[in-house]
Amino acid sequence: MTATTPAGRRPAGPGASQVPQLLAAIGRDPLSAAVGLYRRYGDLVRVPLLPRRPLFLLCHPAHAEHVLVARQDNYRKAATYRPLRVFLGDGLVTSEGRLWERQRRLIQPMFSHRRVSGFVPGMVATIGRTLREWEGRPDGALVHVSETMSLLTLTIVGEALFGADLRGTGARVSAAVTGMQDFATTAMRNPLLLPAPRLGLRTTPGYRTWRGTVEAVDEVVAQLAAERRSAGQDRWTGGKDLLDALLEARHEDGSALGPRQLRDEIVTFLMAGHETSATVLTWTCCLLAAHPAARRRLEEEVEAVLSGRAPELADMDRLVWTKAVLSEAMRLYPPFWTLERDAVDDDEIDGVHVPAGSTLAVPPYLVHRHPSAWENPEGFDPSRFLPDAAPGRPRHAFIPFGGGRRGCVGNLFAMLEMTAAVAMLTQRFRLELAPGGVPRPQPTVTLRPRGGLRMVLRHR
Ligand code: HEM
Numbered sequence: 001m002t003a004t005t006p007a008g009r010r011p012a013g014p015g016a017s018q019v020p021q022l023l024a025a026i027g028r029d030p031l032s033a034a035v036g037l038y039r040r041y042g043d044l045v046r047v048p049l050l051p052r053r054p055l056f057l058l059c060h061p062a063h064a065e066h067v068l069v070a071r072q073d074n075y076r077k078a079a080t081y082r083p084l085r086v087f088l089g090d091g092l093v094t095s096e097g098r099l100w101e102r103q104r105r106l107i108q109p110m111f112s113h114r115r116v117s118g119f120v121p122g123m124v125a126t127i128g129r130t131l132r133e134w135e136g137r138p139d140g141a142l143v144h145v146s147e148t149m150s151l152l153t154l155t156i157v158g159e160a161l162f163g164a165d166l167r168g169t170g171a172r173v174s175a176a177v178t179g180m181q182d183f184a185t186t187a188m189r190n191p192l193l194l195p196a197p198r199l200g201l202r203t204t205p206g207y208r209t210w211r212g213t214v215e216a217v218d219e220v221v222a223q224l225a226a227e228r229r230s231a232g233q234d235r236w237t238g239g240k241d242l243l244d245a246l247l248e249a250r251h252e253d254g255s256a257l258g259p260r261q262l263r264d265e266i267v268t269f270l271m272a273g274h275e276t277s278a279t280v281l282t283w284t285c286c287l288l289a290a291h292p293a294a295r296r297r298l299e300e301e302v303e304a305v306l307s308g309r310a311p312e313l314a315d316m317d318r319l320v321w322t323k324a325v326l327s328e329a330m331r332l333y334p335p336f337w338t339l340e341r342d343a344v345d346d347d348e349i350d351g352v353h354v355p356a357g358s359t360l361a362v363p364p365y366l367v368h369r370h371p372s373a374w375e376n377p378e379g380f381d382p383s384r385f386l387p388d389a390a391p392g393r394p395r396h397a398f399i400p401f402g403g404g405r406r407g408c409v410g411n412l413f414a415m416l417e418m419t420a421a422v423a424m425l426t427q428r429f430r431l432e433l434a435p436g437g438v439p440r441p442q443p444t445v446t447l448r449p450r451g452g453l454r455m456v457l458r459h460r
Pocket residue numbers: 092093094104157268269272273274276277280330334335336339340399400401402403405406407408409410411413414
């Protein structure tokens with residue numbers, strides 16, 4: 001199949017009469033629907049969802065670069081993020097314009113290389129504590145990998161950014177985030193959402209339960225802000241954390257962040273900073289079990305670099321295969337499997353007219369499999385991420401952290417915690433697939449293994 005839509009031609013895609021059928025398919029499984037559209041029509045697909053406001057599916061690395069980087073000023077977070085906005089408010093992920101710029105300026109320094117590097121000892125201690133629970137389990141026990149990874153990454157974010165011990169409330173927050181994602185996903189598939197967002201949300205099944213979930217998270221968040229530890233001695237950095245920065249921030253007129261903005265930011269970081277990394281760690285465990293040669297190489301690297309001791313910051317650069325494995329897991333199962341934007345003004349992509357108000361979906365899941373950039377795209381092959389393995393690969397063929405100014409602020413944080421977690425897990429255990437094998441991905445806001453992931457624990 002030719003992937004590119006020739007310039008100047010009307011883009012390929014289903015006709016208006018096929019839209020109801022397509023909406024039903026999106027409702028059932030949006031990932032399969034996107035893959036189906038790509039296979040049938042190529043890498044620039046136009047779907048006439050609403051009159052004058054079509055949906056474009058863009059799967060080529062050059063499209064990703066166009067929307068996320070080259071013409072980023074013309075694109076804002078899509079209306080499909082509205083269900084998320086109800087939960088995250090105007091936090092960094094969902095805000096726009098000057099408000100977003102101000103927040104990003106305030107928060108970015110907290111994620112500098114120096115600051116984030118300082119989190120490594122705390123991350124390692126938390127990972128060690130989490131894995132000790134598995135050490136007590138008998139060989140052959142079934143462990144809940146996705147749940148453990150979720151609690152692990154939530155605990156790390158809580159401690160690093162908010163100086164809070166979330167081990168007690170963690171399971172509640174984690175379950176709430178999952179509930180929020182499920183609801184947001186159902187809402188995003190509600191055909192009423194785009195023309196009538198409020199009605200779309202209220203008519204989505206589970207709306208009431210979901211409001212309850214939001215309130216439960218709000219309680220935890222309010223408690224976090226109220227319990228701000230003043231001494232800070234037991235904080236990882238020994239210095240100021242994100243919560244301090246938010247509490248101390250002042251607008252140009254000298255006023256502090258209001259309680260609503262503070263709440264939105266905390267909820268945003270609890271969500272964006274934990275479920276994503278947890279999902280990658282979960283898929284990584286699963287892929288390693290399915291590819292024993294890659295796992296053996298990982299075990300050898302971890303032994304050669306660490307000789308049985310805990311990882312330190314200086315080791316991170318030397319755990320080259322470990323990081324390649326994580327990148328390959330993110331290529332195949334990018335947590336944010338689709339990124340969506342609305343066009344502010346008219347644009348042209350590959351010679352195709354994109355009217356203002358169109359929604360553009362750029363799915364990393366499909367960009368990461370585009371044959372122009374990836375050989376054997378469906379295969380698991382971490383060596384493609386070894387240094388100098390693919391000098392000519394377009395930069396935006398790999399966009400697990402998005403791109404441009406709205407790219408992930410926590411990417412280094414995530415890479416450090418995930419590298420340490422995989423290395424420490426490999427030192428102690430080997431995880432085997434339980435009957436049923438590799439689960440199918442479930443496209444919610446993040447791409448989770450359907451039904452969670454349980455694996456068989458083997459001690460090394
Ligand atoms: C493997 C882990 C992670 C992945 C794959 C990931 C992916 C992404 C992606 C794709 C975006 C852009 C979304 C869009 O363009 O619509 C994003 C934004 C963001 N991420 Fe991450 N993320 C990860 C970990 C983290 C962590 C650990 C944190 C915080 C500690 C974090 C905080 C954020 C925030 C606040 C934004 C919004 C940035 C902005 O719009 O200015 N993420 N992330």
